Amino acid sequence: MACACVLAGLGPGPGPSAQAFDLLGALGFGEKPPEPSANAYPYDLTIDTQGAPKEAKAAIEDASSLQRLRTEAPGAPDQLVRLAESDLPKIVDALWGLGYYDAAVTIDVAGVPLMLGQNRTEAAARAVTAYRGRARVPIRIVANPGPQYVFRNIFVLDDATGQPFTPDQLPARVVKAKPGDPARSAEVVAAEAAIVDHFREQGHPFAKVTSRQPVVFHPARAMDVTLRVRAGPVANLGPITVSGAPDVDHAVVRSFIYAQPGDPYSPTALNGIRKSVSRIEALGGVRIREAEKLDANGQLPIFVELTERKRHAFGVSALYSTIDGPEVRTYWTNRNLFGGGEVLRLEASTFYAGRAIGEPAWVRDEKRLQRSDLGGRFGFTFLKPGLWGTRNDLLVSAQAAREKGYAYTDRRAGAEVDIRHRFSDTSSLQIGVKAERGQTSDALGEVTYTLVGVPITYTYDSTDKPLDPTRGVRLTASVTPYPTFLGSTVGMTVAKANASTYWALDKDARYILAARIGLGSILGGDLEDIPSNYRFYAGGGGSVRGYRYQSLSPQIGRFPIGGKSLIDGSIEARIKVTDTIGVVPFVDAGQAYADRFPRLNEPIRVAAGLGLRYYTAVGPIRLDIAAPLNPRKGDKPVAVYIGIGQSF
Template sequence: MQLWPWRGAVSCSVLVVAGLLALPGGAAQAFDLFGLFGTNDKPPAASPKALPYVLTFDISGDRKAVEQPLKDASQLYRLRQEAPLEGDSLVRRAQADFGPMLDALWGTGYYNATLSYEIGGAALTIGGSPSAASRAAEAYRAREPVPVRVVVNTGPLFTLRRIEVDDARTGRSFPQQELPSRIVGLNPGDPARAADLRAARARMVDYFRSQSRPLAKAASTEPVVYHPAQAMDITYTIDPGPVAPFGEIGVSGTESVDPAVVRSFIYLEPGDPYSPKALADTRKSVGTIQALGSVRIREAEALDAHGRLPVFVEVTERKPRVVGFSARYSTVDGPALHGYWEHRNLFGGAERLRLESDLFLAPRNDGTRLKRVQDLEPSDIGGRFSASFIKPALSGSRNDLLLDALVERNRTGGDRYGGYTTRFVNGTAFIRHRFSETFSMQAGTQLQKGQTSDVLGKIDYFLVGLPASLMYDSTDRPLDPTRGARVNATVTPYPSFLGSTVGMTVGKVEASAYYALDDDARYVLAGRIGLGSVLGADLDEIPANFRFFAGGGGSVRGYRYRSLGPQGPFGYVVGGRSLLEASLEARIKITDTIGVVPFLDAGNAFESSYPDFGEELRVSAGLGLRYYTAIGPIRLDIAAPLNARPGDKPVSLYVSIGQAF
């Protein structure tokens, strides 16, 4: 969505360490968006009834590695805005931190670290008397916050010396062919950090589970720290468990939804090889049922009598009815109203009925703009009403019924690029077959009756189509894919012998692919290509809403929406019989929440039925900013045309939720 064009430049320790390995990772750090919300480091004001304090960390050694883990472990740090009532309480709060903060230091690989406090200038050490520190704190009552200093000396970083991974079945080390060293991922000389050791243990268990061994587990983890040598030896004992397939698959939690519908979205069958990925795909597939709110997959703890692993799919249902309303305003499109009503389980089979309507200002094709309410004419009002119905899992099968109806009156353009007016009513009926959670095909019928008008003339038409399409989606995330591919291809013949007034065939295919350069998907290459073609009719015979246009936020960024294509009288863009679009992005995460995306777009629409590479492709380049949230990235893209036409804006800005493709 293009919100506004922007003109101008945009320029011995065995038991303790073992306990550390059993702990989860440190607490997550809150992100202060661009530092706009300030911090809470200022202590409460001094008071006769309490002892506020100022906490500082005096760290000798590797401050960068240990400061945040120490803060995460410290109750004194977390409660710094809650002043204790007396000196004894402040000292007890500090004493309670000794164990967790030492654990944090050891967890980062500093097993010879020392830790003490200075409270009001008085020392507080592990096992030392708290009296002096308590009296020193009381001396600050009603005067000023008590200065509290955490004194840390990290000492040397301990490293791994010997790494052994034993098979719980035989007591011997795993050979390389059974457990590759790249899976263990630890080498002598590596830092002896607890987080790295836990990650290695998880990798080994996950590896065996991926080899169809569902009961794989870590039987024991035995780290031994040698303080004089500043080294650690660690021995893992892994039980890979037996190879086993999936067993019976149960569905529970349904109340008003037919369980057979849920089962139709589960593509696992008893006897299939066990796979963690198959379970993740099942959760994703079942989660597409609109009537369900959550999906949990639970594995049995033991194999059944046939040596198979039973799986239980546990679901919860959502409230069946939902209604929504929104109002928006765009500096390009003006005001608009949107409303919808939806029932997610109409007849008890997860049938979804959705009624949706839009009311908006339609841009004027002559380029004039509405400046006053008094200038409003009935033709300036555009509207759209749609109804859609989905009946999933017909008779418990993997076939779905899809019915859609749409009535629309709209105008496009409204500037020097021209545009068209369209009025139509459309109805479609499809049967979709789901081959798997990633691949489906559908076919059906379409009826559309309407009228379009532009500089090429007015066309009254009636079309009877036989659309067929296929969809493939192996991506990992709908709004922020990092791996996999998407393909959406549609072809619709409108033959004259069925009654169509324009005999033509319309086809379009769009494909995108995503490749993560690293395991954490912080660097992702993404590419997209789109092709379209209309066969069997001349350009001026084709209704304007069936022609192809390029340009805009979902096409070639940097060019105005639907401004690219063949030109007719007065230089107005009238659309083409073919389309070519391509995009390439490098998605780079700078932090867990902030990323940048340099991109390149190219495309155009052509008068011929196939892309004419003799004509110039319009190319743009830009840079995007991403703010990653739990639901998906917030996208801000700035794009500039590289081969601009006279009148094209030098820079355009786009804002939306989700990646560009």
């Protein structure tokens, strides 16, 4: 006869395995049970799963109070026995959660076997008493899970009609559990969550599973599961109320909310609100809360609850490079200068600038350090978001610097004013005015310049995380004309474009393919008239790893002089080995060219390498080792790079 057992409820299944803690104890790092005494009954615990899979033992360890409390000795024999008896139903439930519905569990306490449905408390307590003060009580959990049952039928019914949903209403791919899969309770719980998420994404904010009926058929070693689902009404977004953060102008906050009342409801839309509002630096937390019922217009009111960050921040960092020497950086920022989320940031740095272009630190002359040997930068940036409550932001910046790199030296001062219009959370267009005056020196000679331009930049970013993207696309394209009629000493137009894309190959984003390409071109002006710091260079940690910074460009002798065009790119496979450790094989390629467009018939330099990632809550810490594949004379065989965040 087919026995159909109806299970009252299914839990979420076993949690993280306790085996790691056993391993620590075996190595002597974990806590051990106390020694026997006249007032306590410590015990030694062993678990025998009769050769069952590791998941069965892990479930027992997670469910067992004997396992969890083994370093605490009960004060009386009957306390220890009751602790063991309380484990029996919990262990059986844990094995049922994995689909082992014929599981048999016995707990042997001091030689007395305890089983469900039997009362041997007094006999076991007497056996425990014999160990008082002389030895730990031996306890052995013996579990025979038996065969693992599988799903036979999974029914998902509309609670309103009692009929199955149509494929248009609920595609089969949503319910990931399917006939023949192990009948684990975690699979049922996951299916319920996926069904609710699906209906919520289709605009049903109150979707819920109203009942769950799993039925086990022992002769067939199978389970049928019936889920009744109430989708609830379809709703649009209602009024969006902003509260909290009283020192931040809420009109500015609303300018970062792109969803509007009347838009279709979905969790994706609410997450978009949270993500976009979180871009305001003055805010430390953004919580999105839904109303518990629809309003009189059949819409769902939304509440945006804010908390503020500390207004001021100050930081100092020190760097050292075997090529460029020491550098010290400092910054100060105010994240809410006038109460409208304005950000003012002051930055300064000083570093060893050296005396000879292109020479590494160890061959520079050893004269006494002079003031002229020091380089530095000082500047500020100011952001006023949400001008007059609109989606327009004001950006103002200025910088003065004296720098000397591998390719050139420059002294400059300049300022820029821009207006940025945010079309959405993913795209914006920026236009402004930029003026700069300076002097550069390189192997081509010295250029004293004045540039006044009109920078125009389009940005698109649909990635999910700024420092460690797993999905989406990034694109930045800019063009800046510097016409002579505005006062520029060299008439030219600088165009740049950078694009990257990211593909997660699995649901948990443990395997990611990432690709990047960069292009640049300068139209107008002769190479020797263009300031060195505006020419294009490739090579280094942000470009082609394995080659020295700025070294991949046209050269005079051994000195790079920069080019009028650029192409470079990278391909990476980002593989998570554990939750915190990852490896990244990569290939980079690139070159700058003297002509205004890349000459692809000329050699392009290629490098390959392997990276190590340590993932933190802030972002991955990056270590990359790269080697040139077609090196030139003088290129080093290996280069090492360390940083925070992915390389692109």
